[in-house]
Amino acid sequence: MDNDPLMARARRLWESLAGVPVSFAPSGGPVVVTAPASALAPPSWVGTVLLGDAALVTAPTEEVAHGVRRALRGLPAHALTEPGAVAGVLPVAEVLGPAALAYLAxxxxxxxxxxxxxxxxxxxxxxxxxxxxxxxxxxxxxxxxxxxxxxxxxxxxxxxxxxxxxxxxxxxxxxxxxxxxxxxxxxxxxxxxxxxxxxxxxxxxxxxxxxxxxxxxxxxxxxxxxxxxxxxxxxxxxxxxxx
Missing domain, CATH: 3.40.630.30 (Gcn5-related N-acetyltransferase (GNAT))
Structure with a gap:
């Protein structure tokens, strides 16, 4: 993905929306951060944006972030935005999405x-x-x-x-x-x-x-x-x- 300008630009966009300094992991998988002001999800929600094989995950508190980090550890990248897979490892009260993200060069x-x-x-x-x-x-x-x-x-x-x-x-x-x-x-x-x-x-x-x-x-x-x-x-x- 390093030589894909469209992917790089899309990832920079969502990194800027996370509310705290964070980057997608070059090696893939989820990066979970505490970000109460995140634009990845409504307030008090956990937001996940998966681009390629790497994901940014924002949580409203450090306690929630710790639980999410532990729960998502065993999930493959493609499952990080699948409601059934996430609900299988994390208590979930409500869900928004998933929505596909598409960009244009x-x-x-x-x-x-x-x-x-x-x-x-x-x-x-x-x-x-x-x-x-x-x-x-x-x-x-x-x-x-x-x-x-x-x-x-x-x-x-x-x-x-x-x-x-x-x-x-x-x-x-x-x-x-x-x-x-x-x-x-x-x-x-x-x-x-x-x-x-x-x-x-x-x-x-x-x-x-x-x-x-x-x-x-x-x-x-x-x-x-x-x-x-x-x-x-x-x-x-x-x-x-x-x-």
Whole structure:
């Protein structure tokens, strides 16, 4: 992995988000640290980001970190973000994820501009974006993160309404976290790919590292079609009481 610039850049991003000085282990496996201010997971949770064969794991207290370190010692790297494997060695009350983490090198980008599909722009927070969010399930709205974008929104309209939109949120380390949403009745027509392509092109033109974090396979397929490469995964768990 030492000669993979994309992997190196992705790892630097998550090292900067850990909240304490830490690095992925060159030899692979987990590095567990106490980091109450970690951005790898919600407060009081344990966050794990696996990139390649190495993982960063942040815990809210040293006591929790000690237990996590001991519990994960025997797990292979690929199992560090598998909920069943983690719950088998550590008391777990709640789980978020796992989500795949994909990144894009500029040379790998495959733009998508389908004929007869016009992509327009709107400012972040525009009322038409809020209406699209209100038209989908609470789970879809939370998964996409479209209400948190800092870039312009790239949209496809049908009639007066927006049926697909994408943008990105500026993250530390010059990363651009992609957010994509399509109305349920308009899915399966390549609209997510079209708006995500426009948002990705905007991020690349700004010199940012496009990041695609997703759980649904349909979303992951869109990312792969645009040239994103899955480098790892993320899992957050709320530790439970020991039995």
């Amino acid at each position: 500029p040379a790998a980008f495959r733009p998508y501009e389908p004929p007869q599909t016009a992509v327009a722009t709107l400012p972040a927070g525009h009322a038409d974006l809020l209406r699209l969010l209100a038209a989908v399930s609470e789970e879809d709205a939370g998964e996409c993160g479209l209400d948190e974008i800092t870039s312009p929104a790239f949209v496809v309209r049908e009639g007066a309404g927006v049926v697909a939109a994408a943008g990105y949120r500026d993250w530390p380390g010059e990363a651009a976290h992609l957010c994509v949403l399509t109305a349920p009745h308009a899915r399966g027509r390549g609209l997510a790919r079209a708006v995500a392509s426009a948002a990705t092109a905007h991020a690349l033109a700004a010199g940012r590292l496009p990041q695609w974090r997703a759980r649904p396979e349909a979303s992951r397929r869109v990312a792969r079609a645009l040239g994103y490469r899955e480098l790892g995964s993320q899992l957050s768990v709320l530790p439970g009481a020991a039995s």
